[in-house]
Each structure stands twice: as C-alpha cells, then as structure tokens.
Amino acid sequence: MARRGAGRRAMRRNRWRDIGGGSCTCFGAGGSESARGGGWPVRVCGALPQVRDGMPAADQGLPKNSVSLPPVQLPSDSARAGAFHPCGKSCFGRRGPVRKAGRTPPVHCPLRGPNGVRLGSSCPEDCPCPPQAVQSDPAGWLVDGPSWAERDAAGRRAMLTEILAQVSRAALQGEGRDEVLQGIVDCLATRLPVALASIILLDEEGTHFVHAVWSGVLELDAPAGAPGSEPWPITKGAAGRCVRTGRAQLLTDVDGDPDYVPGHDSVRSEYLVPIRHRGRLLGVLNLESTERDFFSPQACLVFDAVAAQVAGAIHLARVVHELELANRALRESSMRDGLTGIANRRSFDQRLAEDWDCMGREARPLALLLVDADCFKELNDSLGHQHGDECLRELARICANVAERNRGLAARYGGEEMAVLLPRHDLDRARAAAEDLRREVLAQALAHPASRVARHVTVSIGVAAVVPAPGMSPHLLVSAADRGLYLAKASGRNRVRAGYVRSRTRAG
Ligand SMILES: Nc1nc2c(ncn2[C@@H]2O[C@H](COP(=O)(O)OP(=O)(O)OP(=O)(O)O)[C@@H](O)[C@H]2O)c(=O)[nH]1
Numbered sequence: 148m149a150r151r152g153a154g155r156r157a158m159r160r161n162r163w164r165d166i167g168g169g170s171c172t173c174f175g176a177g178g179s180e181s182a183r184g185g186g187w188p189v190r191v192c193g194a195l196p197q198v199r200d201g202m203p204a205a206d207q208g209l210p211k212n213s214v215s216l217p218p219v220q221l222p223s224d225s226a227r228a229g230a231f232h233p234c235g236k237s238c239f240g241r242r243g244p245v246r247k248a249g250r251t252p253p254v255h256c257p258l259r260g261p262n263g264v265r266l267g268s269s270c271p272e273d274c275p276c277p278p279q280a281v282q283s284d285p286a287g288w289l290v291d292g293p294s295w296a297e298r299d300a301a302g303r304r305a306m307l308t309e310i311l312a313q314v315s316r317a318a319l320q321g322e323g324r325d326e327v328l329q330g331i332v333d334c335l336a337t338r339l340p341v342a343l344a345s346i347i348l349l350d351e352e353g354t355h356f357v358h359a360v361w362s363g364v365l366e367l368d369a370p371a372g373a374p375g376s377e378p379w380p381i382t383k384g385a386a387g388r389c390v391r392t393g394r395a396q397l398l399t400d401v402d403g404d405p406d407y408v409p410g411h412d413s414v415r416s417e418y419l420v421p422i423r424h425r426g427r428l429l430g431v432l433n434l435e436s437t438e439r440d441f442f443s444p445q446a447c448l449v450f451d452a453v454a455a456q457v458a459g460a461i462h463l464a465r466v467v468h469e470l471e472l473a474n475r476a477l478r479e480s481s482m483r484d485g486l487t488g489i490a491n492r493r494s495f496d497q498r499l500a501e502d503w504d505c506m507g508r509e510a511r512p513l514a515l516l517l518v519d520a521d522c523f524k525e526l527n528d529s530l531g532h533q534h535g536d537e538c539l540r541e542l543a544r545i546c547a548n549v550a551e552r553n554r555g556l557a558a559r560y561g562g563e564e565m566a567v568l569l570p571r572h573d574l575d576r577a578r579a580a581a582e583d584l585r586r587e588v589l590a591q592a593l594a595h596p597a598s599r600v601a602r603h604v605t606v607s608i609g610v611a612a613v614v615p616a617p618g619m620s621p622h623l624l625v626s627a628a629d630r631g632l633y634l635a636k637a638s639g640r641n642r643v644r645a646g647y648v649r650s651r652t653r654a655g
Pocket of ligand 1 (some may be wrong): 486519521524525535536561636
C-alpha cells in the first residue's frame with residue numbers, strides 16, 4: 148500500500164498557508180490543501196490527541212512504530228487559568244508529536260500541561276514558537292477535564308456540545324478570519340481523536356483550493372512532482388469530491404477510498420463537510436481521525452454545525468473587511484478635491500496644522516504658495532466652464548508636480564486658487580519653487596484668448612515663509628501669502644510676490 152511506503156517523514160509547517168495564485172473566495176489569498184487532498188507537500192503540527200502518555204503505541208490503537216511523549220505535570224494554577232503559548236498558533240492546544248520508531252526522538256517540552264497541551268515558555272527545538280512568556284487563554288479553548296478516551300458515551304456527547312458552543316462563541320466574537328479559523332481547528336485537533344483538522348477555502352471561481360488553516364500532524368512524502376505552491380484543483384482528492392458533489396463525505400475506511408490521498412499512517416477515517424454560506428460554497432472542513440468509528444452520526448451532526456459556524460465566521464470577516472475598505476475609501480475621498488484629484492481644503496488645513504507643529508519642533512521654516520489663475524472669469528466667459536475646468540485640472544497637475552519635487556503638498560484652496568505647502572523651505576527657496584511653477588504654467592500655453600495679461604493662461608503667486616514659534620498661528624502664514632498674491636495681482640499679474648509675516652519671527 149502506497150501510504151505504508153518507506154521514506155515518509157513528519158514535518159512542521161506554517162499552518163496558515165496560501166497555495167498561491169487566485170484569490171480566495173473569502174477575501175483571503177491563495178490557499179493550501181489538507182494533508183490528504185493530494186498534490187500538496189507535507190505539513191505537520193501537533194500530534195494525535197488520543198495518545199496516552201507512557202502507554203505502548205500498540206495499546207493505544209496506534210501503529211506499532213509510534214511512540215508518545217512522557218507526561219509532564221504542570222502547576223495546577225496555570226492549568227486552571229487555561230494558559231497557552233503566546234503565539235497562539237503553532238503550539239496552541241497541541242499534543243506531543245507522535246514519531247515513528249527509529250527516528251530522532253522528540254525533544255521533551257518541560258512545560259507540557261494536562262492532555263499534552265503545551266503551556267509554557269520553554270518549547271521543543273522544533274517548535275516554531277519563539278520563547279515567550281505564558282499568557283492566558285483568551286478564547287477559552289483549553290478546558291481541564293477528562294479527555295475523549297477517558298469519557299463514556301454521555302461524557303463524549305457533552306464534550307461535543309461543549310466544543311460546538313466554543314466554536315460558536317469564537318465564530319461570533321473572534322477577531323480576524325484566520326485567527327478564528329485557527330482556534331477552531333486547534334480545538335478540534337486538540338480535544339478530539341483527530342490527527343488533522345483543516346479548513347480549506349476555495350478561490351472566487353470555486354475551482355481550486357487556495358487557502359488553508361489547519362492543525363494536527365501530517366506524515367507523508369510529498370507526492371512526486373507535487374507543485375507545492377500551486378492551487379489545488381477540486382478535481383483531486385476527497386475534499387475535491389466534497390466540493391464537486393456539494394455534500395459531506397464520510398470515509399469510514401480511508402484505505403478503501405479511491406480519492407483518499409495518504410496523509411498520516413494513523414488516520415483511519417475522514418469526514419469532509421462543505422462550508423457553505425447562503426448557498427455559496429466557500430470551502431471544506433476536513434477532519435481526519437485515528438479511530439475508524441469516530442465519526443458517529445451524532446459527531447457528524449456536530450461537525451456539520453461547526454462547518455456552518457465557520458461559514459458564518461468567514462462571512463462576518465468578509466463583511467467587516469468590506470466595511471473597512473469602504474470606510475477607508477470614504478475617508479480618502481473626503482480629503483480629495485473632486486474636480487482636480489489633489490488634496491482639498493479640509494486636507495490642506497489638516498496638513499498645515501501638522502506641518503506647522505512639526506516645523507516648530509524642528510525650528511525650520513514652513514513656506515506657502517497661493518497660486519491664482521489670472522482673468523479666469525474671462526476664460527470661462529470666452530471658452531466655457533468646461534474648458535475652465537480642464538484648465539484647473541492642468542494647473543492642479545503642475546502644482547502637484549512642484550509639491551512632489553519639493554516634498555510638499557498641493558491642494559485646491561478654493562475656486563480657481565491652489566495652495567502649495569512647502570516644509571523646510573525659507574522664502575528664497577519658496578520663491579524659486581513659485582517661479583518654476585509660474586514658468587511651467589506659461590510653458591503649457593493653455594489657450595486664453597480673453598486674457599488681459601497674455602495669450603495663454605497665466606498665474607499669479609503669493610509666497611510666504613516662517614519658522615513657527617510659540618504664540619504664532621498658521622493663520623499668519625496664510626495671510627502673508629495672501630498679501631503676496633494681492634501684490635502680484637496689483638502689480639500686473641503673471642508674477643510671484645512675497646508677503647511678509649507680521650511677526651517678530653521670520654524665515655529667510
Ligand atoms: N470653470 C470653473 N470656474 C471656476 C471654478 N471655480 C471658480 N471658478 C471661476 O473662477 C472665476 C474667478 O473670478 P475672479 O475671482 O473674478 O478672478 P479672475 O477672473 O481670475 O480675476 P483675477 O483673479 O483678478 O485675475 C469666477 O468666474 C468663478 O466662476 C471651477 O471650479 N470651474
């Protein structure tokens with residue numbers, strides 16, 4: 148049998164994995180495959196929950212060549228507090244790894260708690276968690292009490308109900324899609340005889356699995372020629388069959404299933420449930436058990452409900468994500484001028500206050516150019532408002548270029564007037580930037596047959612600069628630039644004039 152072949156190995160992998168290509172239907176990125184889906188390189192984390200520490204593997208219903216970690220007692224206070232490793236991912240709720248005889252023995256983790264849950268800051272060498280302090284268990288996944296194997300039928304029913312309640316709570320209250328999904332698969336793989344629990348998500352088209360969150364152990368050779376970073380098509384594996392049929396798949400004997408792709412020597416049965424939200428298939432919940440008869444009708448019902456909760460969590464995360472995007476777009480558009488696309492007056496006022504404070508702290512000058520198109524009324528009257536609008540867009544573009552070159556900000560100040568804010572510019576540098584701008588407008592040779600100044604569109608520019616000092620207000624800078632603009636207009640237009648700040652502190 149292929150899966151009993153030699154050369155198999157266990158590996159740890161990042162359990163949030165994008166397979167690559169394609170975007171996930173749940174706004175995530177590319178995805179991965181559960182261990183068994185085929186065409187996927189090996190991944191591992193945690194171990195088989197049903198391993199009883201210190202018992203021979205054969206007595207645990209595991210392959211003879213499996214061994215488990217020895218038990219370690221944890222101070223009961225920490226256990227009751229439900230502590231977990233701070234990364235909350237790789238080690239969270241995991242059991243000690245099951246290894247094949249003859250391999251490097253697992254490194255002993257001295258802080259492994261009840262049921263093999265790792266609770267401390269000292270992890271095995273191969274643990275992906277950085278050593279950090281113990282934290283409390285915010286999701287409340289860790290529960291002290293008898294394991295699945297130690298419970299009778301009623302106890303197991305109660306445990307399934309408890310797990311479902313935890314999943315529901317996490318789905319509704321958890322933050323971040325992958326964090327929530329990770330908590331769910333961790334919980335399933337830790338508390339139940341589930342060697343591997345994964346949630347694998349489809350791309351927008353529903354043709355490939357492109358994102359996976361998983362927990363457990365996987366032991367197998369990477370299939371020959373497996374495209375490790377390729378999306379996994381739904382034409383393959385039992386998970387693919389689950390999507391193609393749109394129905395849950397129960398594999399009571401994985402060896403007898405033609406679609407089963409070996410993932411772990413100890414796995415005997417598998418249950419795959421479609422994750423569906425309002426009729427749309429989002430992915431598959433995949434559980435692989437070390438027990439042949441683990442997936443009883445009652446357990447399957449619970450896992451169906453878990454899949455529904457997962458769908459809800461994904462939907463919720465998507466709605467939150469979309470809302471955040473919409474809010475960001477709204478915020479951005481509220482700071483832009485609709486006609487020209489440069490910053491609007493509100494944005495300018497905000498930036499002026501920020502730059503004023505910043506230059507005050509640095510004791511450097513802040514300069515302002517007020518740029519006003521000459522005889523713009525005549526332009527509108529002669530060539531029409533649409534042409535006037537086009538001219539304003541062009542002026543805005545030139546202002547934005549000058550601002551960018553000088554690490555400043557260009558904004559539409561109002562009507563046909565633009566403002567260019569130039570931090571760390573004294574009056575001389577600001578005047579030079581203003582001259583550049585004026586010449587660039589002239590060079591565009593925008594038609595203006597009705598101008599009293601030239602045959603083309605021209606601008607007048609008022610310039611001011613000041614080193615902000617205590618007791619001064621940014622308003623002084625604007626007034627000074629405005630006076631400069633008035634002077635430029637009064638002295639014939641198409642020119643740059645400075646306006647001086649009426650204060651003892653001046654720049655330049
Ligand atoms: N096309 C267009 N025109 C605008 C816009 N905003 C303001 N204006 C026009 O700009 C003109 C400004 O006129 P004035 O304030 O008299 O100034 P001016 O004609 O440029 O004369 P001077 O500034 O003294 O050279 C008005 O006719 C406004 O209607 C706009 O968004 N689009």
